[in-house]
Amino acid sequence: MSDKNVKSTDEKENNNTAGKAESAKVGTVKKKTMSRKSKRRIISLVSICLVITAAVLLNIISGVLTDRFALLTADITSSGSFNISEASAKIAQSLKKKVSITFLTDRTSYEAYDTYCKQVTSIVDQMKKNSNGLLTVEYTDLLKNPNIENEYQDETLSVTDIIVKCGDKYNHLTVQDMFNFDLYGEYQYITSSKAESALASAIVKVTSDAETKIAILTDKSEDSYSTLETVLASNNYILTPISIESDNIPKDIDTVIAWAPTEDYSSKAIKKLETFLNNDGKYDKNLIFVAYRYEIECPEITALLKKYGMTLEDGLAFETDSSRMMTQNDAYRNIAATFDSEQYISNYTDDDLPVLVSMARSVSISGDNAESLVQYSSQSGVCPYSVDENWNWQDYATGYVPVVAQGVTGNDDGVSRLIFAGSTMMLNDQLTEDKFTNRKYLFNILNEINHREDDTVYIDDKVITEYDLSSVSSQTTTVTGVIIYAVIPLLILGAGLCVFILRRRK
Numbered sequence: 001m002s003d004k005n006v007k008s009t010d011e012k013e014n015n016n017t018a019g020k021a022e023s024a025k026v027g028t029v030k031k032k033t034m035s036r037k038s039k040r041r042i043i044s045l046v047s048i049c050l051v052i053t054a055a056v057l058l059n060i061i062s063g064v065l066t067d068r069f070a071l072l073t074a075d076i077t078s079s080g081s082f083n084i085s086e087a088s089a090k091i092a093q094s095l096k097k098k099v100s101i102t103f104l105t106d107r108t109s110y111e112a113y114d115t116y117c118k119q120v121t122s123i124v125d126q127m128k129k130n131s132n133g134l135l136t137v138e139y140t141d142l143l144k145n146p147n148i149e150n151e152y153q154d155e156t157l158s159v160t161d162i163i164v165k166c167g168d169k170y171n172h173l174t175v176q177d178m179f180n181f182d183l184y185g186e187y188q189y190i191t192s193s194k195a196e197s198a199l200a201s202a203i204v205k206v207t208s209d210a211e212t213k214i215a216i217l218t219d220k221s222e223d224s225y226s227t228l229e230t231v232l233a234s235n236n237y238i239l240t241p242i243s244i245e246s247d248n249i250p251k252d253i254d255t256v257i258a259w260a261p262t263e264d265y266s267s268k269a270i271k272k273l274e275t276f277l278n279n280d281g282k283y284d285k286n287l288i289f290v291a292y293r294y295e296i297e298c299p300e301i302t303a304l305l306k307k308y309g310m311t312l313e314d315g316l317a318f319e320t321d322s323s324r325m326m327t328q329n330d331a332y333r334n335i336a337a338t339f340d341s342e343q344y345i346s347n348y349t350d351d352d353l354p355v356l357v358s359m360a361r362s363v364s365i366s367g368d369n370a371e372s373l374v375q376y377s378s379q380s381g382v383c384p385y386s387v388d389e390n391w392n393w394q395d396y397a398t399g400y401v402p403v404v405a406q407g408v409t410g411n412d413d414g415v416s417r418l419i420f421a422g423s424t425m426m427l428n429d430q431l432t433e434d435k436f437t438n439r440k441y442l443f444n445i446l447n448e449i450n451h452r453e454d455d456t457v458y459i460d461d462k463v464i465t466e467y468d469l470s471s472v473s474s475q476t477t478t479v480t481g482v483i484i485y486a487v488i489p490l491l492i493l494g495a496g497l498c499v500f501i502l503r504r505r506k
Contacts, residue, residue: 084126088200092130097207099135099166101199104142105159113160120162120178120195127199135203164202171202180432192434201234211236212450215253217244220263223292223424231431231439237446244269249276254450255286260424264298273304277409277416284414286449290421291361295385308407308418309367315384317362317401317422320393321377326356331393333358336436337403340372344444348437356436358429360403360422367407373419374404417449
């Protein structure tokens with residue numbers, strides 16, 4: 001073979017070798033390039049999956065935590081209408097017995113009945129979350145389950161009612177128990193919610209072993225005490241009506257309320273009260289005398305008050321300090337009184353308002369064994385029943401008129417109390433005034449004189465509107481909208497741009 005042919009053959013072989021090497025090199029480069037793309041795709045897919053998984057897990061975990069821990073939920077309504085108070089949370093957390101709350105219709109139907117009913121279900125949900133599993137909630141249909149009516153034959157049930165039960169004890173709550181109503185013409189509307197207080201009180205009532213009986217004297221009385229009876233029953237105080245003229249005071253009674261007699265008691269009745277208070281020298285009994293607002297001749301009652309250091313004034317207490325008049329230019333009704341004694345107000349705070357008093361009689365303190373508890377201002381006085389319409393209030397403005405007072409008698413082993421309250425309204429109609437503390441003050445007195453622990457529920461009514469219950473405040477709406485529709489999208493967009501720029505630089 002010639003040299004030329006040999007050379008040609010070698011060149012071909014060299015060219016083939018070089019071509020294979022180049023081909024192999026190109027193939028290698030392509031293989032590496034595809035591998036990077038694959039890795040990036042895999043990383044992207046994995047990242048997306050992780051983000052989605054994290055979001056799902058976060059949602060699940062947050063749901064579990066808010067179900068388990070009520071404090072992780074938030075009420076963003078303008079009035080905080082869906083929040084439960086610390087008092088309600090404490091009641092639920094301190095449960096030691098199983099309690100059931102039964103709505104007599106399904107949840108959807110109950111909430112559809114009225115917008116305000118959504119607050120009730122929310123409060124119940126939060127109480128359940130705070131109860132450590134001891135509070136159960138059930139929605140049943142009264143119309144489909146007639147056995148419910150058989151179980152509560154003494155009650156008139158409605159689909160809007162709620163039953164709170166513990167063992168054999170139960171409390172039947174109606175919409176009237178849950179809300180305060182007023183009339184506009186023929187239309188009845190809700191003015192405020194007392195649902196939280198009603199539910200918390202019902203739980204306390206059915207779980208408490210303490211039950212205190214109080215006798216109320218109905219002799220010669222015209223004023224209703226229905227509100228007082230309802231308020232007392234909510235905290236396991238049972239009013240037992242008796243006639244002091246014909247009945248004896250039961251031995252298991254420690255407190256008697258003389259409810260606004262329109263005539264004097266007989267000397268025989270007064271003797272029964274004195275014997276009751278003396279208690280065979282052991283004392284430790286209580287009489288709360290609630291005065292009738294109009295003039296009556298009552299020498300026997302007056303004599304009893306004097307033995308306890310108090311003299312009944314002839315007339316109605318009035319107030320001329322306009323800052324204490326809750327009704328403009330009315331010197332007799334809706335007067336914000338002040339406390340004149342530290343007794344019975346140890347649990348008051350600076351935020352608590354005083355008691356509200358209307359159409360009250362007054363006493364003067366005439367003995368060392370008596371003291372004023374609640375009084376009007378330095379510009380107050382007593383208007384005698386006998387004055388004409390041209391009377392001058394300055395002639396009678398003695399100042400600091402007591403409208404609640406207390407006299408005591410006893411020994412080292414115990415004392416009996418006679419507490420004077422100048423108005424039935426302050427212990428009846430005005431017990432439901434959420435701005436004032438008549439209810440709280442009443443229970444402070446009753447709990448102390450009956451030696452009961454303070455298990456009373458003090459929860460203010462909430463003034464709510466339909467807007468509060470169905471939406472959030474405008475400020476909260478704006479902030480929430482900005483976060484959802486602006487801040488979060490911008491953060492996501494910014495993160496995407498950062499990733500894009502970093503990839504372009506590689």
